Amino acid sequence: MKRLGISLAFSLIASTALADVTVQSCDRQVTFDAPPKAAISNDVNLTEMMLVLGLRDHMVGYTGISGWKTLDEKMREGVAELPELSEKYPTKEVLIGADADFYFAGWNYGMRVGGEVTPETLEPFGIKVYELSESCIHIGEKPKVSMDDMYNDLLNLGRIFQVEDRAEALVEGYKAELAEFTGSLETGEPLDVFAYDSGEDTPFTAGRYAMPTAMIEAAGGRNILDDFEKSWAKIDWETVVDRNPDVVIIVNYGNVTAEEKMDFMRNSPALADIDAVKNDRFVVLEYVEATPGPRNIEAVKKLANGFWSN
Template identity: 30%
Template sequence: MRTLMFIATAAVFSVPAHAQTIYPLTVENCGETITIPQAPERVVTIKSTATELLLSLGLGDKIVGVGFQDAPLPAHLSGTQLNVLADALPSQEVVLEVEPDFIYGGWESNFTADGAGERSTLTKLGVANYVAPAACRSIAPPKLTFDDLFAEITEMGSIFNATSTANDLIAEQKLTLASITPDTRGLTAVWYSSATKTPYVGAGNNAPAMMMEALGLTNVFADIPEGWTSVSWEAVADANPDIIILVETPWNTAEQKRTLLAENPVTKEMDAVKNTRYLTLPFPAAEAGVRTIPAIVDLSKQLSNLSIP
């Protein structure tokens, strides 16, 4: 058995822990150049990944509103009272009512005229805005790595003049990642995110692929150059993976997925379905963020408990 080791790139740790951010700060983000005149004081976060990163950096007092939260906060962050602007994507009008100076979106699609507002419009209004790099689609991101996760933490630390806290969080996550022992049984897996008629699965270049690799699993859809993709049930059944990873969501629970797989004539004879070889994780941990590495630890424990011939 080997232990997965992470070697940080120089870019991630190039800023000394005691460094103070010099403003105005200019950042290149998802095809946009954004300028931060000073550390943001009134922040709207959209999607759980954005909210949970700022909370993990001790910046909860800066958050004036949240939207599109995918699930309750994890226990260690749950003491924070958040102003929920909308259960789904808040409109630009609703967002601007709380007078933010910074909007942090977990998906690029959060920034539309029908959503929180187009990025260019918000910038003209004096509201800086940032897309989680792993969710960028205007510029197709390369295959996601753990370096990329840490780089986002570093960048948030710089934006909020919280470099020391960001470096501490990176160091903690690095230690957790180094503790993971990948499975050596040569197992294959499908990452089943959502949908029923046409399953939405983890493909080859985002969080699901990165997490499966860290677990020592072979992703049967790794050759598709997307983060997630829609496939047919026939394709899933033909792959006949050893493991199926189920994403727990309020709108499509892991139990509903299990029932569907067991009742669907195309999938019910799959080895993983007949032998209930499933791993589960909550939706906010299934996208790139501060939950990613702890989720791999949990999945690794689940995997070690599965008996597979």
């Protein structure tokens, strides 16, 4: 009996050790002794990452979607049983009031540097935070964006929620699908591409660290602002004109439609001589396709078709 007791004790210690999972989140290491049971995700793309991993039963809600965007049919079905706890960025009180134990967000994806909702401000309330990899540039250095940023988040979520096999299979599937597509893609010299998110006086766009840069490259193009040491940020129209993109990506969301954004560029005398505008070379990506998430592979295909079908 004594030997059996010792054996059971060692088994208990071993199983407890196996339950501890540590992941890298931007410049922090975060340890979990069990999968979160009351998770909240911010923004449509992060929420979709949770859903594609089958984690809805671990969630108590989501935030930051309807204040800017609309859900398509696929997403409405995915979150049908979950409440939206805040239309835009949640307050600390919203997260605490939901008894959350986990917040999946990012810098400028539900958290602001110096804001009231950060990993440090939530820690005393037992709410652990995992930060979107793409967003880490806002608090320190990181490599240029790549598809690995999105893969990394799915794999880390898999570890956190102990669905590693599911996450690994998903990522391997995405990698194989992308490799097969790009391997058969017939391209010419890389096209110069500008990603137009929003703004008329000054455009909000994707720089070196924003996901469209990686997707543009996978589709056989080059972001004209791949030397812009920012993620999503404002630039001036003069730079866009000087770099003369062959194609413009329109990010579709919010109150200004994709067609209205295209019409603004078509009707602006300052932009009339850009090759993309003269040749009416526009490709529309939905917000959920242009930001890190499960729809990025299909978005690469959409870009490639827009780049090379004409």
